[in-house]
Amino acid sequence: MQEPPKITRRSLLGGSLALAGATAAGCAIPVGLGSAQNRVQYWHFLGASDGIIMNKMVTAFAKDNPNIFVEENVLAWGEPYYTKIAMAGAGGRSPDLATFHLARLAGIGAGAILDPINVKLLEEVGLRAADFSPPIWERAHLDGVLYAIPFDAHPMVQYYNTDICGKAGLLGSDGKLLPTRNQDELLAMLRKAKEALGGKPPLVFDALGLGTVGPWRVWYSLYPQSGGTLLSDDGTTIAIDDQKALQALRLMAQLGQEGLCDPRTDYGASVASFTNGQSAFLWNGDWETTGLKERKTPFSMTRFPSVFGTGAAQADCHSFVLPHQRNRDPEVERATYQFIAYLVKNSADWAVAGHVPAYLPALEEPDYLALQPQSEYRSVITEVALDPQVWFAGSASRMWIEIGEAFSPVISGERTPEEGLAAAKASLNRLLSAPNPFPEQER
Amino acid sequence: MTTTVAAPAAATPAATEAKVRRGWTQHGLLFVAPFLVIYVVFLVWPTILGLRMSMSSVNIAGTNDNMVGFDNYAEAFADPRMWRSLWNTVVFTVLSTVPLVLLGLGFALLVHHLRFVQWLWRLSFFGPFLLPSAVVSILWLQMIYPPDYGLINGTLGTDFTWLTDPSTAMFSVVLTTVWWTVGFNFLLYLAALQSIPQHLYEAAAIDGASAWDKLRSITLPLLGRTTALIVVLQLLASLKVFDQIYLMTGGGPEDSTRPIIEYAYDMGFTGYRIGYASAVSYILFAIIVIVSLAQLRLFRKRAEGSS
Numbered sequence: 001m002q003e004p005p006k007i008t009r010r011s012l013l014g015g016s017l018a019l020a021g022a023t024a025a026g027c028a029i030p031v032g033l034g035s036a037q038n039r040v041q042y043w044h045f046l047g048a049s050d051g052i053i054m055n056k057m058v059t060a061f062a063k064d065n066p067n068i069f070v071e072e073n074v075l076a077w078g079e080p081y082y083t084k085i086a087m088a089g090a091g092g093r094s095p096d097l098a099t100f101h102l103a104r105l106a107g108i109g110a111g112a113i114l115d116p117i118n119v120k121l122l123e124e125v126g127l128r129a130a131d132f133s134p135p136i137w138e139r140a141h142l143d144g145v146l147y148a149i150p151f152d153a154h155p156m157v158q159y160y161n162t163d164i165c166g167k168a169g170l171l172g173s174d175g176k177l178l179p180t181r182n183q184d185e186l187l188a189m190l191r192k193a194k195e196a197l198g199g200k201p202p203l204v205f206d207a208l209g210l211g212t213v214g215p216w217r218v219w220y221s222l223y224p225q226s227g228g229t230l231l232s233d234d235g236t237t238i239a240i241d242d243q244k245a246l247q248a249l250r251l252m253a254q255l256g257q258e259g260l261c262d263p264r265t266d267y268g269a270s271v272a273s274f275t276n277g278q279s280a281f282l283w284n285g286d287w288e289t290t291g292l293k294e295r296k297t298p299f300s301m302t303r304f305p306s307v308f309g310t311g312a313a314q315a316d317c318h319s320f321v322l323p324h325q326r327n328r329d330p331e332v333e334r335a336t337y338q339f340i341a342y343l344v345k346n347s348a349d350w351a352v353a354g355h356v357p358a359y360l361p362a363l364e365e366p367d368y369l370a371l372q373p374q375s376e377y378r379s380v381i382t383e384v385a386l387d388p389q390v391w392f393a394g395s396a397s398r399m400w401i402e403i404g405e406a407f408s409p410v411i412s413g414e415r416t417p418e419e420g421l422a423a424a425k426a427s428l429n430r431l432l433s434a435p436n437p438f439p440e441q442e443r
Numbered sequence: 444m445t446t447t448v449a450a451p452a453a454a455t456p457a458a459t460e461a462k463v464r465r466g467w468t469q470h471g472l473l474f475v476a477p478f479l480v481i482y483v484v485f486l487v488w489p490t491i492l493g494l495r496m497s498m499s500s501v502n503i504a505g506t507n508d509n510m511v512g513f514d515n516y517a518e519a520f521a522d523p524r525m526w527r528s529l530w531n532t533v534v535f536t537v538l539s540t541v542p543l544v545l546l547g548l549g550f551a552l553l554v555h556h557l558r559f560v561q562w563l564w565r566l567s568f569f570g571p572f573l574l575p576s577a578v579v580s581i582l583w584l585q586m587i588y589p590p591d592y593g594l595i596n597g598t599l600g601t602d603f604t605w606l607t608d609p610s611t612a613m614f615s616v617v618l619t620t621v622w623w624t625v626g627f628n629f630l631l632y633l634a635a636l637q638s639i640p641q642h643l644y645e646a647a648a649i650d651g652a653s654a655w656d657k658l659r660s661i662t663l664p665l666l667g668r669t670t671a672l673i674v675v676l677q678l679l680a681s682l683k684v685f686d687q688i689y690l691m692t693g694g695g696p697e698d699s700t701r702p703i704i705e706y707a708y709d710m711g712f713t714g715y716r717i718g719y720a721s722a723v724s725y726i727l728f729a730i731i732v733i734v735s736l737a738q739l740r741l742f743r744k745r746a747e748g749s750s
Contacts, residue, residue: 112504437502
């Protein structure tokens with residue numbers, strides 16, 4: 001047994017600070033600690049304003065557990081992240097812990113690239129199945145084996161600028177945005193905001209750009225509200241209801257045509273426009289909260305508008321996975337579970353980043369309920385529209401990007417809703433006909 | 444091997460000379476051995492390995508490694524997106540090679556005749572080539588092409604979506620590539636121009652040749668070999684285009700810029716299907732070999748014709 005490296009708390013904190021600096025720059029951090037027994041290598045992709053919160057939590061954990069060193073490594077979100085996880089897992093020389101989108105679980109070949117969660121160790125650190133939102137806990141399994149520990153759900157939400165909405169008369173007496181229950185109410189709300197903005201588009205979301213998934217997110221929030229599904233239950237055939245799909249696409253086209261949304265903003269521009277008060281509404285995932293607060297934008301948040309029936313909103317869930325390692329050090333493994341338990345049990349801190357905790361006790365904590373505006377949309381947790389469980393779905397998957405590309409021109413009016421739907425179906429057909437690189441018998 | 448070792452004792456100078464001419468001496472073999480080892484380990488072996496992969500269903504984790512014969516190739520040939528990306532590569536190659544060669548020549552002639560502050564002209568044409576592809580891509584993506592605040596739209600007062608409209612995306616990527624890489628061809632041409640003997644021009648001047656005559660009858664013919672070299676290098680470079688397109692458009696919008704290398708990358712690393720991706724890469728490999736062989740033949744003919 002090797003002694004843990006001798007590091008004082010001061011040098012550890014200094015190290016974490018340096019780490020914070022390095023992670024902000026998004027690069028790997030070689031830590032000169034030698035072969036520490038209790039060094040947990042942790043990969044994540046939390047680079048938006050939620051990355052700041054994650055870093056704070058890692059630092060707080062380090063303070064409480066001086067015998068465990070968490071080497072935080074922030075990688076670029078999206079396709080490259082999953083490529084790296086897959087390749088590291090394939091080589092069996094992975095980090096000890098990684099964040100993961102639950103919807104990607106079916107696509108990654110869990111048996112080959114991820115190791116199953118040790119349920120006994122999980123219980124030892126005080127985490128039980130009953131503590132998690134049941135549908136999400138269910139999604140963390142593949143063929144009855146637990147491969148991920150759910151952390152949160154991050155649904156599409158509606159951010160609104162309280163100053164502009166107040167001026168436009170859209171706020172109730174409690175200062176909160178008046179709800180919209182159908183298409184006409186939504187359009188009326190946006191038209192009023194447009195007037196208040198002097199004719200500028202009141203709504204922004206990432207409508208175009210490199211690898212944009214905004215059009216997919218908006219559509220997959222609207223379409224499931226009317227009860228539409230994407231694929232058959234077994235994930236082998238397209239099950240899109242054309243009428244319902246087109247109804248959602250026509251609304252998206254109208255938003256662009258009427259100048260109610262800006263069809264020419266990409267992700268960065270949409271967030272910047274909302275941050276600077278140039279638009280009244282931002283449709284996005286819930287993770288921009290911290291950044292908007294720091295930049296003092298007068299804003300609040302609410303659930304994605306209910307337009308076609310239910311209040312469904314597109315969502316995915318962050319979770320923790322153990323990328324495959326040939327030889328897992330039992331000491332490090334124990335430390336890893338300790339770290340996971342710390343993060344999950346302190347989900348109320350994590351919720352500051354905007355995400356809705358998947359750990360049920362956290363949802364009841366006064367600390368969480370006091371979070372404004374983060375706790376405003378927590379009820380969405382029962383109505384999240386998750387991806388179908390197929391290998392090509394999930395955050396930054398080919399499906400998201402290809403459908404995003406198919407629908408982006410619908411918003412800008414360069415393509416009719418019918419053409420957009422046809423393009424999306426063509427993409428789905430291609431994805432369905434390609435063989436699954438990780439067939440079932442592999443697991 | 445034993446015969447070659449025994450041979451030198453009895454070898455006559457003439458025999459040794461014949462052997463040297465055929466390219467076989469044991470010293471020679473010793474000298475090339477290190478390179479030969481590297482060549483086999485890092486080129487020949489992976490090439491064979493890749494060929495094997497292209498006939499299997501192997502995924503990124505190295506599992507599911509079943510031999511499927513030519514299934515991947517059959518799928519690739521029937522895959523409209525493979526053809527689309529191949530076509531994009533061809534379009535990019537044609538659109539980029541022509542201006543890169545012509546502009547390289549044009550700029551070289553210009554700088555060659557501008558006798559003052561030559562270093563400044565050389566630097567301004569060659570400068571962009573020194574930038575890494577990531578820097579160039581981000582520069583154009585974030586500062587020059589953005590529809591609302593970009594340099595081009597800001598200057599022209601237009602609002603084109605350069606990189607996100609399928610009809611302009613390829614053109615925009617080519618424009619960036621030309622700006623970025625023309626310096627290399629320019630430098631090759633400039634070096635070739637400076638090596639043309641001055642007395643040829645003096646003799647022509649005595650004969651009363653005009654500037655146009657000199658360019659047509661002396662400069663361009665003497666640049667022939669350089670042009671041939673530049674065209675080959677440029678064709679191969681353009682066929683292998685990847686970085687700037689991946690960084691600027693990601694192959695979109697609607698597959699309008701995705702080159703074949705990116706398609707192989709997407710299938711292999713994002714789609715996890717290494718076997719299929721290998722088959723796609725081997726199709727490109729075959730095309731590059733064919734282009735190179737065609738060029739080689741063309742050269743040989745030209746070389747024979749001139750001698």
